Amino acid sequence: MFEYITGITLGSIVAYVSMELTIKWYLGVVALAVWSLVSLGIELLQVKSKKMRDFFDSKGRVLIKEGKILEENMKKERLTTDELMEQLRKKMAFRVADVEFAIMEPSGDINVLLTRENQPITAKHLGIKVAPEQEPQAVIMDGEIMDEPLATMGLSRQWLNTELEKLGVAIENVFLGQVDTYGQLDVDLYDDQIKVPVPQEKAALFAILKKCEADLMLFGLTTRDKKAKESYEQCAIRMDKIISELMPVLCR
Known part of the structure; x- marks a missing residue:
């Protein structure tokens, strides 16, 4: 809020000095300098002191807690029910009961934390390791x-030309080409009518690994040799572990 007021004030001073020909121009420069220094000083104080931040920017105010609307806090923020529901819908929360916690920030934005059962499922919830993204x-x-x-990315022009050949695309027809963390090339063509084939290498590798795992399990079930049976079962377990580790890379 303070930055907003300062911006309006400085703009008004500049407009007044530039339009009013009867005043001395250097007085406007002095006024601008004073306001700029005051603004800079207050911002430095805000950085170093939480009390100053709370004084100039105020604090966030809780509007919903454990699915219950705090009417008194809404009155303090001069917020109507319709405005609250509009902000909740922007956060994909259509029922107040689904909201664990909602707070209005000093900027005026409302941030929402959904209840645990209504939060989107992530790889962490499923216990799946996900490779880091760059x-x-x-x-x-x-x-x-x-x-x-x-x-x-540690790649060369030769690699890029090879990937373009796999896609059947000439570089002159590529408007934008991006390479992700896993070395996957995605291209956007000038001609949107041309369909670029989706690379199948990862899917094919995943299918081969799953087939190997299934074959090992089958061999373990069909053999009568105990040692061979144990060996096949151990190999199948190892293969399953390898597939689990490669899942974040292969199935994306």
Whole structure:
């Protein structure tokens, strides 16, 4: 709020000095300098002191707790029920009972925490390890190869040309090409009518690994040799572990 007021004040001073020809221009410069220094000083105080931040920006106010609307806090924020419901819908919360916690920030935004049973399921909830993601690199722009992003990914022009050949696409037809963490090349063509085939290498590898696991289990069930049976079962367990570790990479 303070930054908003300061911006309006500085803008008003500039407008007044530039339009009013009867005043001395240097007085406007002095006024601008004073306001700028005051604003800078207050911002520095806010950085160093929480009390100053609370004084100038106020605190966040809880509007919903454990699915119950706190009417008194809504009155203090001059917020109507319709406005609250509108903000909740923006956060994909259509029922107040589904909200564990909602707070209005000093900026005026309302942040919502859904109850645990209504939160989206993530890989962590399922106990699945997910490989870390890195920023995708744009290796082609406007039909031109970007050498620096390629080098950042540890790739070469030869690799890029090979991938384009697999897709059956000429580099001149590529508007944008990106490479993700796993070395997957995605292209957007100038001609949107052309369909780019989806790479199947990862899906094929996943299918092969699953087939190997199934074959090992089958061999273990059909053999009469105890040692061979134990060996097949152990190999099947190891294969299942390998597949589980590769799942975040292969099934994406």
